Amino acid sequence: MSASIESLVNKEYAYGFVTDIESDTIPPGLSEATIRLISAKKEEPEWLLDWRLKAFRRWQTMTEPRWPNVTYDPIDYQAHTYYSAPKSVKPLQSLDEVDPELLKTYEKLGISLTEQKRLSGVAVDAIFDSVSVGTTMKSELAKAGVIFCSFGEAVREHPELVQKYLGSVVPYSDNFFAALNSAVFSDGSFVYVPKGVTCPLDLSTYFRINAANTGQFERTLIVADEGASVSYLEGCTAPKRDEHQLHAAVVEIVALDRATVKYSTVQNWYAGDSEGKGGIYNFVTKRGKALTGAKISWTQVETGSAITWKYPSVILQGDDSVGEFYSVAVVNGAQQADTGTKMIHIGRNTRSTIISKGISAGRGQNSYRGQVKVLPKAAGARNYTQCDSMLIGNRCGAHTFPYIEVANNSATLEHEASTSKIGEDQIFYCKARGLNAEHAISLIVAGFCKEVFKELPMEFALEAQQLLGISLEGSVG
């Protein structure tokens, strides 16, 4: 493919700046002492420290998974720093006390915490390196009885809820990176929506890695009580650095009977340069458990990170529960993504839908890996899976690894996958109608991803579309 695509300018990663802010950073290295130190800094109760230590001991017996279709140099876990906090962070009474440097950072990222508060009706919890720096719109949420706070605060204020649900969906022993996260997680967000409450605002978390050589290990726990409903958005960026940084997060969602949780991610961690130098290793475990009649929906737009390795999953435990997964994953430059989902059908008449769109450009390698498992008792289970790949250039790859395991004959499963290219003829057609090449590509790609974008909340959908345009710029056609 040709010059018209090739000629697109290569736009710089817009979020690659570093904020000069004093940090309280612990020395690199990982041992029981590190964990005790993190726990002490966060003034955690004994049970949480014990849980962390159990996770750490289990992690030491585990080996890093090698099955994903990605390659990277071994990670030296002792070289990472496991806790870094902006120094000025004290228990905050209001946003006015947040370090102005920090607020400026978020403004640069397009999330003005103060503005947000007034205008957009989205409550934001911002995580800077390891700790949460401010949660907006707290009082409005409190009126509805919704708890939305940093994980640390939740441990202090609502220990009974945290203790009840922490690890109930992703146990600390789940996998190598989940165990690591359980041992060293620094902060994260906690959401509790009480019975029958529809959360009045969309909730949002913004993650930012700032410090060098620091891993980010946040943990998100969302509990929607019976009949509750909530929509949650997550965004991420990091500065440009030559070293790889590790991001190993865990997200747990508990949707009790008839609850609905919608979780949307726009992931734009720094992807490294075109040679694969630097960038974030995004090794994330995300899983939800849906009880009777509950619905969990994952939507993700993955454009960043040097390596993405994540499978937002739904355990369809209750009868009539619903799981959804909508994904757009873009790889360009030397990026690698191995992402997909797991839908585990346990209850009767459980339904799941998987729509995955992979776009590969440059030397990127994009794999969809998904599992749909129907257990013997899941009578009437239904799954529809569609995974489409688009290739731009002949140095990239698109791969599909679906696992379909059915042990109940009343289940109906359909799986479709296709791979095609963005064609010169399509671009020519658009150009003939007066669009330039750049617009043509973004139009074609937007059309390809339409089914996923329509699942995103409006402002995210716009951001995602722009992000996609930026990610693909300069891709060799």
Place this chain on the structure above:
Amino acid sequence: MSPLANYAEQFAATATAGGAEGPAWLPALRQRAFDRFHALGFPTTRNEDWHFTSVTPIAERRFKTLKPAPTALTGADVAPFLIDPSWHRLVFVNGQFEPGLSQFAGLPAEVHVSTLAEALRERPEWVQAHLGSLAAFDDAAFTALNTAFVQDGVVVHVPVEETVDTPLHILHVIDAQAQGAAIHPRLLVVADRASAITVVEQFVELGASEHLVNAVAEIVVADGARVAHYKLQREGSAAYHVGTVQATQGRDAAFHSFSFAEGAALSRTNIYTKLHGVNGEARLNGLYLIDGNQHADHQTFVEHIAEACASRELYKGILDGSSHGVFNGKVYVDPEAQKTDGKQTNKALLLSEQARVDTKPQLEIFADDVKCTHGATVGRLDAMPLFYLKSRGISAENAKALLTYAFAAEVLETIEVDTLRLELERAVFARFTHTALE
């Protein structure tokens, strides 16, 4: 005695007995293969390619190599298995060639068809050039085991621009003498430029013995050649069957493979082809019908190495009882293989509540100007057509049988050999409707 020690002992015994025959390079090849098998051991479910199929029942049974023995079977015994008596045929009983039951005189003089043993005597250099050249055993324990223990088989060489009009029938009959035995048949087909041949390889059983058939076929389809390979696995319910077909295709070459599997307690069929020349065409179709506690696993792998090749795959399974079906289909597209057109379809029909199926259709694509799709469905019979037939006065039982047959017929229709297609259509129709097809 561990499984490996069992095979080591037998390997030592065959190496000193009959295995010492043949050209000098052969013992070295056997030894390399055996060493590789010994190093690999039997695959476990931790091996991604064997994730859904445990070969523990094969590993824990101490299958023995059979000593040559005369067979009591007569032409009348094997007559029911002759799909068409006019075909040229080579008949093997428990892996041993039976000239009295075979009939392959009258082939064009230029076409070479013989047993492996004869080819090793008459054209050892030619055999050396091809045997084991496709079926690599570095990562394939069963292929290594076959290569180490291979005794006999069939060698076919079709020279340039030669066409063999009638199908060549290779009939493997297993009888009660094979109780506890491991049989390692081998097939080598080399179709030179612009030649054509159809090979029907059939595994059947008389009596019910617990045995292992571990077959390997290597098929070279040179530029412009056409090879059709039909594999019919209809062994008894106590049998274990592992089979690998490895083909390679040149420019404008066509390879059509069909796998029909309804026998064996546990079967695993690998069908692999590499499209090395531009404009090649591969068609891999298959049908498996299982019941009771049967386990049937099919694995296909199409490698698009050259440009502008097309591959088509249609695999269907009908599962009853507590049977377990596995399908793993991989399509690989090399960065050079632009204009690839690949399509794969896999459908499983579950007739009972206990039946289960695991399917994994994979695409690995490194070229951008390609059109590749795969689709997989799993489910039971659709309620609407059942209702439609019942509304026309057809009993529920008959409606179910008809629709089940129709499900299978879609893939049987792709068989290009008329007598074979009819034979299988009749067998499948009778299986589900319990009546004969007119």
